Amino acid sequence: MQQTASAATEQPVISCRNVWKLFGSDPTTYLATMPAGRGYEEIRSDGYIAGVKDVSVDVRRGEMLVIMGLSGSGKSTLVRCFSRLHDITGGTIEVEGQDVMSLSEKELIELRRSKMGMVFQSFGLLPHRTVLDNVAFPLEMRGQDRHKRRERAMEVIKLVGLEGREDYFPRELSGGQQQRVGIARSLAIEPDIWFLDEPFSALDPLIRREMQDEFLRLQEMLAKTIVFITHDFDEALRLADRIAIMKDGAVEQCDTPDQIVLHPATEYVRKFTEEIDKARVVHASVLAKPDLTGSGDPVDALSTVHQLAQLLVQDTREAIPVAREGKVIGAFRREDALNILVGAH
Missing domain, CATH: 3.40.50.300 (P-loop containing nucleotide triphosphate hydrolases)
Known part of the structure; x- marks a missing residue:
C-alpha cells in the first residue's frame, strides 16, 4: 500500500506527543519526579511498568x-x-484536532x-x-x-x-x-x-x-x-x-x-x-534518485525488486528510469537493485 503526497502533508487524524502510560501506585507523581532518561528496567525497579514510554507518532x-x-x-x-480506553499518564493525544x-x-x-x-x-x-x-x-x-x-x-x-x-x-x-x-x-x-x-x-x-x-x-x-x-x-x-x-x-x-x-x-x-527477503519489500520508487537520469523505458514505481528480477539480470543499463502514473520521477542504479536481489545489501 502506498500513501499519496496529499495524505502525507495534511493534518494527522491522530497525533500522539511524548505519551506515557505508567502502571503503579501513583504514576502521575512518579512521572513528574522521575529523572530524565530513566530506562524501562530502572522504572520497573522503582515499582512501575512503562506500558507506553515517551511515544510520539502521527x-x-x-x-x-x-x-x-x-x-x-x-x-x-x-x-x-x-x-x-486507558487514560495516559503524561503527554498529549489528539484525534481530529481534539x-x-x-x-x-x-x-x-x-x-x-x-x-x-x-x-x-x-x-x-x-x-x-x-x-x-x-x-x-x-x-x-x-x-x-x-x-x-x-x-x-x-x-x-x-x-x-x-x-x-x-x-x-x-x-x-x-x-x-x-x-x-x-x-x-x-x-x-x-x-x-x-x-x-x-x-x-x-x-x-x-x-x-x-x-x-x-x-x-x-x-x-x-x-x-x-x-x-x-x-x-x-x-x-x-x-x-x-x-x-x-x-x-x-x-x-x-x-x-x-x-x-x-x-x-x-x-x-x-x-x-x-x-x-528485501527484494520482495523494496520498491523501485524508494531506490529512485531524482537527480539521476536513466535511458530507455521506465519501470513502474510500485514494482518491487523481486518483480523486476528478470529485467535486472538481463538489462545492461547502468541507470534505469522510474515512472509514477506515467511521469518519470528519477532513476536507480541497476547495481544497487541487483545487490538487494542477491542479498548483498
Missing part, C-alpha cells in the same frame, strides 16, 4: 499504520490510549460511537444472535430504527463476502467467517478510524492470508484511517503504509516497510528484518 488520514512488537512490547496499550484527555465522558462516548471502529483477536460475537443481528447490534445501541439498521447491516455483510449467511449463527461459521462478522460489525457504524488488535492471529495460515487479501480489498474501497496491531512482521510488511516497531513501551522506529528493511534504526529492528 497517524495520517487514509493510511494504515501497523504497530508491531513482541508480546508485552506495549502495542495494545498504545492503541487503547488512542481511544482513551485533545482526548480533555473530553467529558459523554463527549468521549460520542467520539467512539461516531468516529471509531474496533476489531479484536477474540471475535466477541453474541452466540444467540444471527450474523445479521450481530452486525446490526452497534446500530441498535445507537437507537437506529430496525429497518435502517438491518439495511445497513446487509450492506456490510455483502461487503465482507458473507451474503447468504446472514441468518447463520456464529457456531455455524468457520473462524475466518466469524472474523468477517466482527469486521462487518465494526464497519456498520461507518467509522473514520479503525482499530484492529491482532484480528487474524487466531486463524490458521491459509485463512489468515485470505483475510489479509480481503482486508486489503476493503481498504482499497473504503480508504479508512487504520491502526493495525500484529506481532507478525510478514503481515506488517504486507499490509502497512508505515510500521511502528515497539519494544519495552517505546517506538524503536516508525517508517515505511522499504525504509525499515533497508535502514533499520536500531539493533532490535535489524534483528526483526534480517530474515526478510
Whole structure:
C-alpha cells in the first residue's frame, strides 16, 4: 500500500506527543519526579511498568499504520490510549484536532460511537444472535430504527463476502467467517478510524492470508484511517503504509516497510528484518534518485525488486528510469537493485 503526497502533508487524524502510560501506585507523581532518561528496567525497579514510554507518532488520514512488537512490547496499550480506553499518564493525544484527555465522558462516548471502529483477536460475537443481528447490534445501541439498521447491516455483510449467511449463527461459521462478522460489525457504524488488535492471529495460515487479501480489498474501497496491531512482521510488511516497531513501551522506529528493511534504526529492528527477503519489500520508487537520469523505458514505481528480477539480470543499463502514473520521477542504479536481489545489501 502506498500513501499519496496529499495524505502525507495534511493534518494527522491522530497525533500522539511524548505519551506515557505508567502502571503503579501513583504514576502521575512518579512521572513528574522521575529523572530524565530513566530506562524501562530502572522504572520497573522503582515499582512501575512503562506500558507506553515517551511515544510520539502521527497517524495520517487514509493510511494504515501497523504497530508491531513482541508480546508485552506495549502495542495494545498504545492503541487503547488512542481511544482513551486507558487514560495516559503524561503527554498529549489528539484525534481530529481534539485533545482526548480533555473530553467529558459523554463527549468521549460520542467520539467512539461516531468516529471509531474496533476489531479484536477474540471475535466477541453474541452466540444467540444471527450474523445479521450481530452486525446490526452497534446500530441498535445507537437507537437506529430496525429497518435502517438491518439495511445497513446487509450492506456490510455483502461487503465482507458473507451474503447468504446472514441468518447463520456464529457456531455455524468457520473462524475466518466469524472474523468477517466482527469486521462487518465494526464497519456498520461507518467509522473514520479503525482499530484492529491482532484480528487474524487466531486463524490458521491459509485463512489468515485470505483475510489479509480481503482486508486489503476493503481498504482499497473504503480508504479508512487504520491502526493495525500484529506481532507478525510478514503481515506488517504486507499490509502497512508505515510500521511502528515497539519494544519495552517505546517506538524503536516508525517508517515505511522499504525504509525499515533497508535502514533499520536500531539493533532490535535489524534483528526483526534480517530474515526478510528485501527484494520482495523494496520498491523501485524508494531506490529512485531524482537527480539521476536513466535511458530507455521506465519501470513502474510500485514494482518491487523481486518483480523486476528478470529485467535486472538481463538489462545492461547502468541507470534505469522510474515512472509514477506515467511521469518519470528519477532513476536507480541497476547495481544497487541487483545487490538487494542477491542479498548483498
